[in-house]
Amino acid sequence: AQKVTQAQTEISVVEKEDVTLDCVYETRDTTYYLFWYKQPPSGELVFLIRRNSFDEQNEISGRYSWNFQKSTSSFNFTITASQVVDSAVYFCALRDGGFKTIFGAGTRLFVKA
Amino acid sequence: DAGVIQSPRHEVTEMGQEVTLRCKPISGHNSLFWYRQTMMRGLELLIYFNNNVPIDDSGMPEDRFSAKMPNASFSTLKIQPSEPRDSAVYFCASTTGGGQGTGELFFGEGSRLTVL
DSSP, X not given: OOEEEOOOSEEEEETTOOEEEOOEEEOSOSSOEEEEEEXXXXXXXXXXXXXXXXXXXXXXXXXXXXXXXXXXXXXXXXXXXXXXXXXXXEEEXXXXXXXXXXXXXXXXXXXXX | OOOOXXXXXXXXXXXXXOEEEEEEOOTXXXXXXXXXXXXXXXXXXXXXXXXXXXXXXXXXXXXXEEEEEEETTEEEEEESSOOGGGOEXXXXXXXXXXXXXXXXXEEOOOEEEEEO
């Protein structure tokens, strides 16, 4: 069965601090896809990144970076030099080789000025 | 291009009433998902369709919930009869998956349901 665990319920940081959001997944599929989504206070869900199970390259996009490690079944998300606008709930998601996509419980990030 | 369109955005109803939520996916997307979001349970996958066919409805909580996708551009989620515990934000999402399910989900703005 698929499972996504985001053990951090809430994180509070001060602006300009770096913060890492953890994501651990479980799946029996050899082909799968991992995602991160952002849900700002306005409520919409915004796609941030996708990774497939065959691509363990880390990725950096501006202040955001992602670390995918199959050996530990983790797909962690780091925000460098956090800003108040980064305050949101962040979800990690897992899609199996078919279509089913499940989400972790989310991590609420508070960035204080 | 228009995104995923959901209606109504807000619905307040009384216990026992029928509720119908509607979703128009992005044109060309062949997979459609219904999720429910609550503080207690987070984002739960209720059901998803591929090419208008329900693939997995194991997340539908009870027989009171039903979903249909009569064509590629329209889906409904119905709750009959509604109960206060059904109060939540219901999201519809669509994606292109082909045969490999590679695409990210595009979400609608959600329908906030309150059952009194």
